[in-house]
Amino acid sequence: MANNSSKAVVSFIVGAAVGVAVGYLLNTDKRDELVEKLRFQADKLKDKFKKRKEHFEDALENELA
Template sequence: MSNSSKAVVSFIVGAAVGVAVGYFLNSDKKDELVEKLRYQSDKLKDRFKKRKEQFEDAIENELA
């Protein structure tokens, strides 16, 4: 794939993402979408926190 065709594909993908974001930010479902994203990010944050604690415990047990 040449550089110009990569640029065209990148532009099209970027434009599509921009349109989708604009649509959701201007729609009535914006608050619902934001709430879902907040919930999912909180779940992900909790999972990472648990993994971090497990990793720290495993390292602590190996060093003891």
């Protein structure tokens, strides 16, 4: 029982710390730069997943043929 309580407390503290950090970063003068970097990274990740999906579809098509 105590283990679940300690996990909840740690989760709350980590969540609060992340929230404070994100709030701070989004309220600084470099917000636009940060948002642009995040968009760039999201686009890279999206492209990576798209390539893996295409590779998987090709491999599946070759297996079924």
